[in-house]
Amino acid sequence: MAEAVFDLQGVELVLPAADGPRRILSNVGFSLGAGEILTIVGASGTGKTSLLRILAGLATPTGGTVRFRGQAMDGPQDGVAIVFQDYGNALLQWRSVARNVALGVERELRGEALAARVTEALRLVGLERNANDYPWQLSGGMQQRVQIARAVAMRPAVLLMDEPFGALDAMTKATQQDELLHLRQATGVSVVFITHDIEEAVYLGDRVALLSGSPGSITLSFDVDLPFPRDQVATRELPRFVALRHDMHAAIRATGGHG
Amino acid sequence: MKFKRLAQLLPPPVGLLPLAAVLLVWQCVAPDESPSFPPPSNWWTAIRGLTADGLLGPAVLATLQNFAAGLLAACALGFTLGLLIGVLPGLRRWTGMLLEYLRALPPPVVVPIAILMLGFSPGMQIGVIAYTTAWPILLNTVAGVAAIRELQLDVGRSMRMPWTVRMIKIVIPATLPAFLLGVRVAVSLAIVVTLLVEMFTGLPGIGLLMVTGQRNFNSSQVFGLLAVVGLLAFCLTLAFNLIEGLVLSRWPPRRSAGA
Ligand SMILES: Nc1ncnc2c1ncn2[C@@H]1O[C@H](COP(=O)(O)OP(=O)(O)OP(=O)(O)O)[C@@H](O)[C@H]1O
Ligand SMILES: [Mg+2]
Numbered sequence: 001m002a003e004a005v006f007d008l009q010g011v012e013l014v015l016p017a018a019d020g021p022r023r024i025l026s027n028v029g030f031s032l033g034a035g036e037i038l039t040i041v042g043a044s045g046t047g048k049t050s051l052l053r054i055l056a057g058l059a060t061p062t063g064g065t066v067r068f069r070g071q072a073m074d075g076p077q078d079g080v081a082i083v084f085q086d087y088g089n090a091l092l093q094w095r096s097v098a099r100n101v102a103l104g105v106e107r108e109l110r111g112e113a114l115a116a117r118v119t120e121a122l123r124l125v126g127l128e129r130n131a132n133d134y135p136w137q138l139s140g141g142m143q144q145r146v147q148i149a150r151a152v153a154m155r156p157a158v159l160l161m162d163e164p165f166g167a168l169d170a171m172t173k174a175t176q177q178d179e180l181l182h183l184r185q186a187t188g189v190s191v192v193f194i195t196h197d198i199e200e201a202v203y204l205g206d207r208v209a210l211l212s213g214s215p216g217s218i219t220l221s222f223d224v225d226l227p228f229p230r231d232q233v234a235t236r237e238l239p240r241f242v243a244l245r246h247d248m249h250a251a252i253r254a255t256g257g258h259g
Numbered sequence: 260m261k262f263k264r265l266a267q268l269l270p271p272p273v274g275l276l277p278l279a280a281v282l283l284v285w286q287c288v289a290p291d292e293s294p295s296f297p298p299p300s301n302w303w304t305a306i307r308g309l310t311a312d313g314l315l316g317p318a319v320l321a322t323l324q325n326f327a328a329g330l331l332a333a334c335a336l337g338f339t340l341g342l343l344i345g346v347l348p349g350l351r352r353w354t355g356m357l358l359e360y361l362r363a364l365p366p367p368v369v370v371p372i373a374i375l376m377l378g379f380s381p382g383m384q385i386g387v388i389a390y391t392t393a394w395p396i397l398l399n400t401v402a403g404v405a406a407i408r409e410l411q412l413d414v415g416r417s418m419r420m421p422w423t424v425r426m427i428k429i430v431i432p433a434t435l436p437a438f439l440l441g442v443r444v445a446v447s448l449a450i451v452v453t454l455l456v457e458m459f460t461g462l463p464g465i466g467l468l469m470v471t472g473q474r475n476f477n478s479s480q481v482f483g484l485l486a487v488v489g490l491l492a493f494c495l496t497l498a499f500n501l502i503e504g505l506v507l508s509r510w511p512p513r514r515s516a517g518a
Contacts, residue, residue, distance in 0.1 A: 058413050076417045089410040094432050094509045103428070104418045136511035154418075 003070055004031040005158055005190045006055060012063030013050055013215075023215035024050045028064070030209055030218060032158075037184060037191040039201035040218075041248065042211035048194045049085055051211065052162050055192060056082050081156035083164045085194075087143040091135040097146050098122070098131040104154040121153035124179055126172075140167040145176070152183065159191045165200065174232045177204055181230060198248045202241060203230060208248065212255040220251045269497070294478055302483035305472075309480065314468065319487070322464040325381055326453045326495075329388025333445055337393040338438055341400025346430065351401070362398070366391040366452050370459050384456045392449045396441035403437025404430060436510050439503050446499050450492050465491075 013025040024047045032038050042048045053059040054066060057076035066073045068080075081104065084090035091100050099106075101118045109117055122128045125145035135143050144167050151159060165173045177200065183189060195201050201208045202224055210220040226240055235241055282299050289298040309315040344351050344358075370387055377383035411433060415425035457466025465484055472480035 053413075056413075056417055058416060076419050078419065080417070082417045084410060084414070086410055089408040090414055092411070092414075092429065092432070093511050094435075096509075103414075107420075107424070134509060134511075 003034070004067075005034055005036075005069060006030075006032040006192070007067040007070075008054075008064065010064035011051075011054065011061045011066060013047070013054065013059070014062045015050075025054075025061070026213075026215035026217050028211075028217055030221060032190055032192060034190055035184065035188045037180075037193060037204055037206045038209060039193045039195060039205035039207070040209050040211055041195060041198055041201045041252075042216065043196065043252070046211050046213065047216035048211055049162055051216070052082070052160050052192065052194055055160055056080065077158075079157035081151035081154045081159055083144075083147050083151050083159070083161040085162035085166070087140065087147050087167070088135075090147055091143055091150075093134065093136050095134075096131065097127060097133050097135065097138070100135065100146055101149045101153050104150060117153050118149075121149040124152055124183070125149045125176070141169065141172060144168065145172075148176070155187070156189060159189050159193075161191065162194045163196065164193070165195070165197075173200075178230075178232065180204065181228075185229075198245055198252075199236070202226075202244045202248065203232075203235060208244075210248065210251055210255070212252065219255050220248075222247075294476065297479040297482060299482075301479040302486060305477065305479035306483040306487065309468065309483075315487075318463060318465050318468050319491070321381075321462075322453055322457065322466070323491070325384050325388065325456075325464065326449055329385045329453065330392060330442075330445060330449045332385060332389035333393040333396055333449070334442060336389060337396025337441065337445075338400050340393075341397040341438070341441075342404060342426075342430070342434065344397075345401045345404025345434070346426075358397075362394045366448075367455060367459070370456060374460065379460055379462060381462065384453070384460070384462055387456050388449050388452050391452050392445040395444035395448065396438065399437045399441030399444075400434055403434035406437065407433045436507060436513070439506065443499060443503070446495060447492070450488075450495065454488065 008031065009029045011025060011028040012023070014021050014023050016022070028051060030038070040048060040051070050059065054061050057068075057073050057080070068077050092103065095103070098115075098118050101121050102109075102114055105117055106114060118131070119128060122131055125148050127142060127145055127149065130138065130142065130146075135146060138146065144164060148161075148164055151161075165176050168176060180191070180193075181204065184191060193201075193204055205224045207221065207223050209218050211217070212219050222244075224244060226235060226238060226244075285296070286298045286300060289296050291298065291301070306315065344354060366387070369390060373383045373387045373390075377386055407430060411429055412425060415429050420428065453464070454466040454469075456462065457464035458470045459466075461467055461470075465488060469481055469484045469488075472478075472484065
């Protein structure tokens with residue numbers, strides 16, 4: 001078996017809050033294989049973003065181990081790109097869309113090569129006509145896609161995505177989901193995909209994990225044995241899809257559901 | 260389109276009517292030889308006289324030069340120190356009280372000290388202008404750095420930018436609007452201080468001409484110079500608005516004016 005990209009064991013996160021230290025995550029463990037899509041579902045406030053920040057090397061866990069390609073993590077790693085949940089602050093508002101997308105690659109690419117990379121990434125998210133706009137002139141869903149383009153332009157080996165399709169309408173969401181599956185097919189990128197949408201988690205994932213409780217921990221995790229290529233209509237009508245979705249709902253209800 | 264934006268920077272021209280009306284009434288009512296309220300036509304004659312003697316041009320030039328030099332020095336000083344203090348929280352704690360104290364010193368009281376240190380020289384005048392007007396720039400810059408969201412810096416960190424690159428690509432551009440807000444305050448303050456120092460110390464400039472006129476009971480000259488100063492200040496503010504508008508055209512529109 002190939003070496004895992006991420007390997008987490010007994011990860012704990014305690015953050016200072018107004019009323020003293022607060023346990024956010026407790027005993028979180030999983031591993032992400034190369035080329036795998038792991039979707040993490042969880043209700044609001046269960047610590048999904050906090051977990052992603054740990055994977056990104058932006059937060060240090062207060063306990064447990066996080067290994068990236070077998071090495072203990074010490075800050076952000078090369079080849080890892082992140083799509084943040086808070087797109088308004090994740091984009092640099094004074095840079096045009098194209099220059100935002102260029103941000104992660106402009107130190108290695110110049111001129112034509114840079115422009116080509118940016119255009120390619122923008123085409124993937126359907127925003128090539130907005131290259132010269134500024135983020136504050138775009139809708140939330142468009143800003144979110146600019147962020148995806150910025151991550152993709154870096155040609156990452158690992159993509160960490162925090163509710164990236166949350167602000168999209170159903171049609172655009174479906175298109176972007178399939179683009180992500182294509183991208184994995186084409187580049188073999190490994191993905192950690194956070195969402196609160198159970199259907200989306202099952203549709204995209206090779207594996208689904210449920211983060212729940214307070215402090216949050218992974219209470220359920222299973223392989224999604226649905227065939228590829230997945231199809232927005234056919235896949236979602238498969239009895240197996242419906243069954244997985246059902247199990248997931250049941251598990252969430254059992255763990256206390258939302259809130 | 261460019262022209263339209265330019266026009267928007269100017270207050271509507273009808274605003275000139277009340278001013279014209281006041282001047283007209285003044286002209287009709289004031290006795291020709293009034294020692295306190297000479298009619299506007301006399302101001303004009305006095306200014307013409309100063310021009311003919313070759314006094315006005317050099318005075319305006321000297322005032323503008325010292326104003327510009329002082330303001331530029333204040334921008335450089337205020338922005339650099341503001342960035343440093345904003346970026347290093349330790350420095351901020353250690354300098355907080357000192358800065359509050361120094362800032363509270365009214366500009367006129369620093370003039371005697373500056374004269375003791377630098378003598379009656381243009382350098383002293385520029386130093387006083389720079390010192391007194393660097394404050395709003397510095398404090399706004401510090402506030403601007405403090406307002407940068409953690410996430411914006413995380414974007415740079417996640418792309419493994421060295422701190423110098425993060426500074427240039429994220430911190431400085433993010434702080435620019437706040438810095439310019441400080442410069443806006445500094446422009447009007449610098450005009451006050453420039454004239455004040457000239458009146459105080461007899462260094463050449465419009466301020467000195469005004470004091471001379473007042474000492475000779477030449478009220479027409481004083482009023483005429485007042486009009487000249489008003490016009491200069493108006494043009495300088497307009498020029499600043501223009502530059503600010505050009506620079507900030509890429510930033511999101513300000514949520515609230517002033518602040
Ligand atoms: N910097 C912080 N300091 C203290 N507590 C924090 C901090 N960031 C998050 N928390 C707390 O950690 C918990 C989990 O937050 P997190 O943002 O990870 O949730 P989430 O699962 O991403 O939620 P959502 O689905 O709404 O995005 C929350 O209770 C939150 O209040
Ligand atoms: Mg979140």
